[in-house]
Amino acid sequence: MAKVTKTTWNLLLRIVILAGAYGYIAWKLWNLPAGALTSFHFSALYDHAHYGLPFIFVFLLMFLNWGLETLKWQQLILKIEKVPFFKAYMAIFTGVTASVFTPNRIGEYIGRVFILQNREPAKGILITLVGSLAQILIYLTGGALAGLLLFYRYILPWRPQLAFLSWILIPAVILLIAGSIAVFSYLPNFTRLMRKLLPRKWHRIRSWIGVLGFYSRREMVKILFLSLLRYMVFTFQYVILLKMYGLDLGLGALLTGIPVIIMLLVVVPSVALSELGVRNSVALFVFGLMLPAGMKNDPLIDISIIAAATSLWLINVAIPAIIGSFFVFKLRFFPSNGNKA
Numbered sequence: 001m002a003k004v005t006k007t008t009w010n011l012l013l014r015i016v017i018l019a020g021a022y023g024y025i026a027w028k029l030w031n032l033p034a035g036a037l038t039s040f041h042f043s044a045l046y047d048h049a050h051y052g053l054p055f056i057f058v059f060l061l062m063f064l065n066w067g068l069e070t071l072k073w074q075q076l077i078l079k080i081e082k083v084p085f086f087k088a089y090m091a092i093f094t095g096v097t098a099s100v101f102t103p104n105r106i107g108e109y110i111g112r113v114f115i116l117q118n119r120e121p122a123k124g125i126l127i128t129l130v131g132s133l134a135q136i137l138i139y140l141t142g143g144a145l146a147g148l149l150l151f152y153r154y155i156l157p158w159r160p161q162l163a164f165l166s167w168i169l170i171p172a173v174i175l176l177i178a179g180s181i182a183v184f185s186y187l188p189n190f191t192r193l194m195r196k197l198l199p200r201k202w203h204r205i206r207s208w209i210g211v212l213g214f215y216s217r218r219e220m221v222k223i224l225f226l227s228l229l230r231y232m233v234f235t236f237q238y239v240i241l242l243k244m245y246g247l248d249l250g251l252g253a254l255l256t257g258i259p260v261i262i263m264l265l266v267v268v269p270s271v272a273l274s275e276l277g278v279r280n281s282v283a284l285f286v287f288g289l290m291l292p293a294g295m296k297n298d299p300l301i302d303i304s305i306i307a308a309a310t311s312l313w314l315i316n317v318a319i320p321a322i323i324g325s326f327f328v329f330k331l332r333f334f335p336s337n338g339n340k341a
Contacts, residue, residue, distance in 0.1 A: 054244045055311075058237045062315050065237070066092050068230040072134070072223055073112065076127045079214040081116050091115040093324030100321040108132075115330050123211045130187070130212065134220075134227040136266055137180045142231060143263020144173040146256050153256070154290045185220060188213045235259070237316070241308040247301065249290060257286045283309045 067089065074088040083091070091112045098111030113124030148169060156162060183190075191212035215223075238258050239251070249257075264282045283305050291301065 065233045072226040090327045094327045096320040097324035134223045138227045138231045139266045142259040146259035245304040245307045247304045279309045
């Protein structure tokens with residue numbers, strides 16, 4: 001591929017990412033969910049909510065949220081390239097920009113690895129997958145434990161005929177948590193074994209897979225810990241927004257519902273155009289199980305839940321995607337002739 005052609009393709013792909021990201025965000029803002037809610041409901045929500053400092057605090061926590069993700073990715077990618085923190089932070093935001101309009105955020109890997117000097121993107125993508133796997137493990141563990149609490153505290157008292165599910169749910173949660181931790185902890189050993197089993201003629205694939213064997217168990221635990229901290233920040237943001245919009249549930253109930261919502265968002269596949277709708281639907285479903293009878297089917301309660309979920313998306317996804325758009329032109333999908341392909 002001639003240098004001018006590489007330059008042209010780099011430019012075109014960057015423009016596609018920018019157009020997709022801004023187009024998606026604009027479309028979602030234009031179609032914010034309101035359902036059958038009237039201006040009276042929105043006015044009542046505005047009168048009831050307490051904005052200002054809480055919203056600013058949640059916004060500032062967004063930088064901590066993605067900062068922890070940056071630290072995690074920086075530690076992981078160190079095995080193939082030493083990346084300064086600011087450059088890693090820039091890569092994280094660029095990944096959000098590239099992922100915001102793609103199914104299940106797969107564009108995140110493109111936005112991150114093509115900012116690196118390393119010209120083996122497959123290795124960068126596999127390393128990034130390790131960080132995503134750690135975060136998913138935390139989501140599933142927290143969600144499974146909270147799901148048990150939700151079942152025993154909010155569902156079983158009203159549906160005692162479902163008691164038989166205890167014999168299924170408890171072993172399933174134990175197996176899920178133990179299995180997930182075992183898989184993640186022994187991932188380096190597993191990849192070393194798999195690398196040995198692959199035919200020698202597949203040397204390139206063996207080289208790619210080999211990067212997953214670079215990490216010690218101590219390093220994997222550190223990645224899990226950073227994922228847990230990020231999970232706590234995200235949960236804290238959600239609690240503040242729900243309280244700010246006036247959802248009258250106790251802290252214990254919120255800390256039970258939020259992990260279940262996050263877990264369901266992880267296991268339910270969604271394409272970009274429906275992501276915000278899925279977030280709102282899942283939040284309404286989970287909190288609907290926990291609301292007292294007198295609060296169910298209250299439009300103001302529903303809009304409080306929708307407003308919190310939408311605000312969280314705007315702060316943690318839309319704004320970082322806009323910030324990342326300023327770095328999209330740093331992406332190099334095709335190296336110049338002077339670089340190693």
